[in-house]
Amino acid sequence: MDSINELIVRNSPVQETLRAIASQMIKQDEYALARIWLIDKGDICDTCVVRSVCPSQERCLHLTASEGRDLKGEKAWSNTDGRFGRFPIGVRKVGHVAQSGEAIHLHDLLTTESSWIADRDWIHAEKINGLAAHPLKFQDDILGVIAVFSRKNISLDSFQWLRMFAEQASIAIANARAFEEIDRLRSQLKEENEYLREEISETTPHKFLIGESPVWTKIVQQIRLVGSSGRDRFANWRAERERKWSPVPCTRPGRDVASRSYV
Numbered sequence: 001m002d003s004i005n006e007l008i009v010r011n012s013p014v015q016e017t018l019r020a021i022a023s024q025m026i027k028q029d030e031y032a033l034a035r036i037w038l039i040d041k042g043d044i045c046d047t048c049v050v051r052s053v054c055p056s057q058e059r060c061l062h063l064t065a066s067e068g069r070d071l072k073g074e075k076a077w078s079n080t081d082g083r084f085g086r087f088p089i090g091v092r093k094v095g096h097v098a099q100s101g102e103a104i105h106l107h108d109l110l111t112t113e114s115s116w117i118a119d120r121d122w123i124h125a126e127k128i129n130g131l132a133a134h135p136l137k138f139q140d141d142i143l144g145v146i147a148v149f150s151r152k153n154i155s156l157d158s159f160q161w162l163r164m165f166a167e168q169a170s171i172a173i174a175n176a177r178a179f180e181e182i183d184r185l186r187s188q189l190k191e192e193n194e195y196l197r198e199e200i201s202e203t204t205p206h207k208f209l210i211g212e213s214p215v216w217t218k219i220v221q222q223i224r225l226v227g228s229s230g231r232d233r234f235a236n237w238r239a240e241r242e243r244k245w246s247p248v249p250c251t252r253p254g255r256d257v258a259s260r261s262y263v
Helices: 002-009 014-025 092-100 120-125 156-202 214-244
Strands: 031-041 059-068 104-106 130-138 141-150
Touching: 002 014, 002 156, 014 031, 014 059, 014 141, 014 156, 031 092, 059 092, 059 141, 092 104, 092 130, 092 141, 130 156, 141 156
Parallel strands: none
Antiparallel strands: 031 059, 031 141, 104 130, 130 141
């Protein structure tokens, strides 16, 4: 879990985080394929191969990360645009997990018939015997589904380990999305600040006012009027104060002007 914990605190793009999660899952030798689907808006409904069984085109599961190799080790399964690039929510095993929020654990696929198996020819050709799929949950939201296909039956201990892995992966994905949103908002704020600076420099000498509408013009005039009247009132007050407190000549009886004293 050390590597997945690093992803939780690392400021990595969502796609890079998803690939790293899938790569860690496929390190188990018996695992043939690891995949991550995330819930997103329906986008290729007109050309989607599962459109006929899709109950709603508003949202679906998007295959966002895939890691694995064929039985001979010659072909990498990293493509996310193939036949199962989209899955309707509620349809088959992956869609069921996304809709219900409950994990599934299948074994003996080579000898057991299951309506949830979409490609039985692939199961037999690649000797796939076990499947585990867990919901990716963050708080009360289901983000998607994480699944592994194994050439051996997946033990209960491994199934529980995958559950804990899915919980940690959900946090890493949610954090990566949050980091991307923060970066987007920071860039947007920077652009808006630059725009405002340009607006301020191109409008009026009053740098704290933006625009040249009649309302703003009236406000500027009022500011100038208040400023000038304020200066006039201050000058009048100062003159009156100087007049009131200036020395006043005082005369006493029997004294001439030359002998006047000042108080």
